[in-house]
Amino acid sequence: MGKGQKVKFDLHMHSTSSDGELDPAALMRYAHDECGVEMAALTDHDTLGGLEAASEEAARLGMRFVNGIEISSLWADRCIHIVGLRVDPDNEKLARLAGGISAQRSARAVKIAERLEHLGFPNLYGKALKYARNPAIISRMHFAQAMTVEGYVEHLQQAFDRYLGDGMPAFIPTRWPPLAESVAAIRDAGGIAVLAHPGRYRLNEQWQFDGLMTDFQNAGGRAIEVVSGSQSSQYTEICLAAAQRFGFYASSGSDFHSRSGKRPLPGTQGELPGGVKTILELLQSLA
Numbered sequence: 001m002g003k004g005q006k007v008k009f010d011l012h013m014h015s016t017s018s019d020g021e022l023d024p025a026a027l028m029r030y031a032h033d034e035c036g037v038e039m040a041a042l043t044d045h046d047t048l049g050g051l052e053a054a055s056e057e058a059a060r061l062g063m064r065f066v067n068g069i070e071i072s073s074l075w076a077d078r079c080i081h082i083v084g085l086r087v088d089p090d091n092e093k094l095a096r097l098a099g100g101i102s103a104q105r106s107a108r109a110v111k112i113a114e115r116l117e118h119l120g121f122p123n124l125y126g127k128a129l130k131y132a133r134n135p136a137i138i139s140r141m142h143f144a145q146a147m148t149v150e151g152y153v154e155h156l157q158q159a160f161d162r163y164l165g166d167g168m169p170a171f172i173p174t175r176w177p178p179l180a181e182s183v184a185a186i187r188d189a190g191g192i193a194v195l196a197h198p199g200r201y202r203l204n205e206q207w208q209f210d211g212l213m214t215d216f217q218n219a220g221g222r223a224i225e226v227v228s229g230s231q232s233s234q235y236t237e238i239c240l241a242a243a244q245r246f247g248f249y250a251s252s253g254s255d256f257h258s259r260s261g262k263r264p265l266p267g268t269q270g271e272l273p274g275g276v277k278t279i280l281e282l283l284q285s286l287a
């Protein structure tokens, strides 16, 4: 890599180990061969299960790989996503945390199916489970897929907007681990805790936004996603300012799930702005 040349990287992507379309190895091939990604992290929801296959394939491709996870966490009664980067995939504390979340997901899925049944959509538990290629991680996404295929909604987003989204009739509040616990587990696994897509939490008041940043920092969080394929680009500036104010490293990822989705393809989420220390510097210093 010559001086001044930018590395195309993506530190937030999903595979079939959670709610993504491509299996871990296929995702690495797609990111590298089709999208030109030179450094990738797999960050599946609440599981470390895809990391071995992804890292082996990345090595075969000659692509730099970062072991990751995206942990569903609770802060002020909201679900907040904490990405862990450079985690040890064999760490017991992190595996235990993930295992607990997986059990919560299974129990939640039964309740979601009950709600949907009351709403006139029967037998969706088994159908959703079919879409969950890793049965340990059953997601609202899998219900959305089943509802779309059954013709109950026109597209995935409509399933969230009408039924599954936060506060909608089939939404089941879930006891995710508290933010501080997720950050602690990531750190125990030797990883860097990154606050995922801060623009997605509807923190409309400045004190709420700053409150999350402060609590995340006090828990040991080191970085925030300044550029994310799953938050509107207007948040880049807001997150840049927050990273500068709190001294966070700036991270960037597409939050890629599928080739047909509306989100950017791997590595195409846009460049990090200048004027802030980047997660690449931190990863390099730890290498």
Ligand code: AMP
Residues within 6 Å of the ligand: 019, 045, 072, 138, 139, 140, 141, 157, 160, 161, 165, 166, 257
């Ligand atoms: P879960 O983690 O099971 O609560 O499922 C949430 C997942 O559904 C997210 O990770 C996204 O991949 C997907 N999703 C798509 N649209 C939405 C939406 N409007 N609200 C929440 N999740 C969504």
Ligand code: MN
Residues within 6 Å of the ligand: 014, 019, 045, 141, 257
């Ligand atoms: Mn997802």
Ligand code: MN
Residues within 6 Å of the ligand: 070, 081, 196, 197
């Ligand atoms: Mn997320």
Ligand code: MN
Residues within 6 Å of the ligand: 012, 014, 070, 255
């Ligand atoms: Mn994600």
